[in-house]
Amino acid sequence: MNITMTLNGKKISADIDADMLLIDFVRDHGCYSVKRGCETSNCGLCTVFLDEKPVLSCSVLAARADGRTVTTLEGLQEEAKEFGAFIADQGAEQCGFCNPGFIMNALALFRENEYPEEEEIREYLAGNLCRCSGYEGQLRGIQAFLAWKKEKSGKESEKS
Template identity: 35%
Template sequence: MKVKIFLNGEKIEMEINPLKRLIDVLREDLNIKSVKEGCGEGECGSCMVIINEKVYNSCLIPVGSVNNKKILTIEGIENKKILKEIKRRLKDEFQCGFCENGMLISLYALFKKKRKPNKEEIKEAISGNLCRCTGYQNIVNKLKIWKNS
C-alpha cells in the first residue's frame, strides 16, 4: 500500500505494509530514534507521538491508519518555545531518560492546547507515561508552579 504521511512537517510517501506498526516505520524506515519501544503494548508511553494534534502510542498504530495525517515526534518540536520551556523547567528531573521523550510529547500536547493547565490536567496528560526512576510528583509540581506564576 502507498502511504503518505506528514512527518515533522515533511511529506513522506512510501510503499509499505499497512499493518506495520508506526513505531517500526519511524525507527527502522525513517531513522527516528526518539520514539522508543518499551513495552510494545501501549502501557509505557515511551513511543508517544502526536497525530493530528492528539497523543498516541505509536506501538499500537498500524501505519496504514495514519495515511494523510500529520505526525510529530520530538525532532519536529524541539525548536518550539513551549517544549524548550518545559525542558528548562524539568532539567535534571529524568534520571535514566528512557521515558523522557514520551513525557515531553505528552506535556507539549497539553501545554499547546491549554496555556495554564491545573495539577489534575498535568497528571492526566502524563498518566500514559510509565516512569520507574523519577516518579511524577516533582514533574507535576514544577510545571504547576511555572504555569501559576
C-alpha cells in the first residue's frame, strides 16, 4: 500500500506493508531518535507527534499516518535544544537512551500547559521509562527550565 505523510516538514511517499508500524517507518526514513524499547506501549521511548499530539509509534500502524503530519525529535531541534540543556545540566542523561522520548513528552506537556505544577509534571511523564536516573534529575531539569523561562519572559516584558 502507498502512503504519503509529512515527516518533519518534508512530504514523503512510500510503499509499505499493511502491518508496518510507524516506529519502523520513521526509523527507515532516518529518524533514529525514535527508539524501540518495550514494544508494549509502556516506556515512552518511541514517542512522536502525530498531528501535534504525542503518540507511541510502536502502537500505531504507519498506514494510520497517511495524509497526516508526523514530527520526531529531529524535527524539533531548536525547541528541544533549549530544554535539553537543562536536563543535561542536572545529570539526568546518564546513558541518554530515554532522552528523546522524554524530551518529546516534556515538549508536549509544555504545549498543553506552559507552566505545569510538580504533580502535573510527574503525572504527565509517568509513562517514560528511565533505568538510570530515577527521574529526579529530569524533574529538577524541568523545574529549572520552567524557572528560567518565567524569568526570561519577565525580562522580555520589562523591555516592552
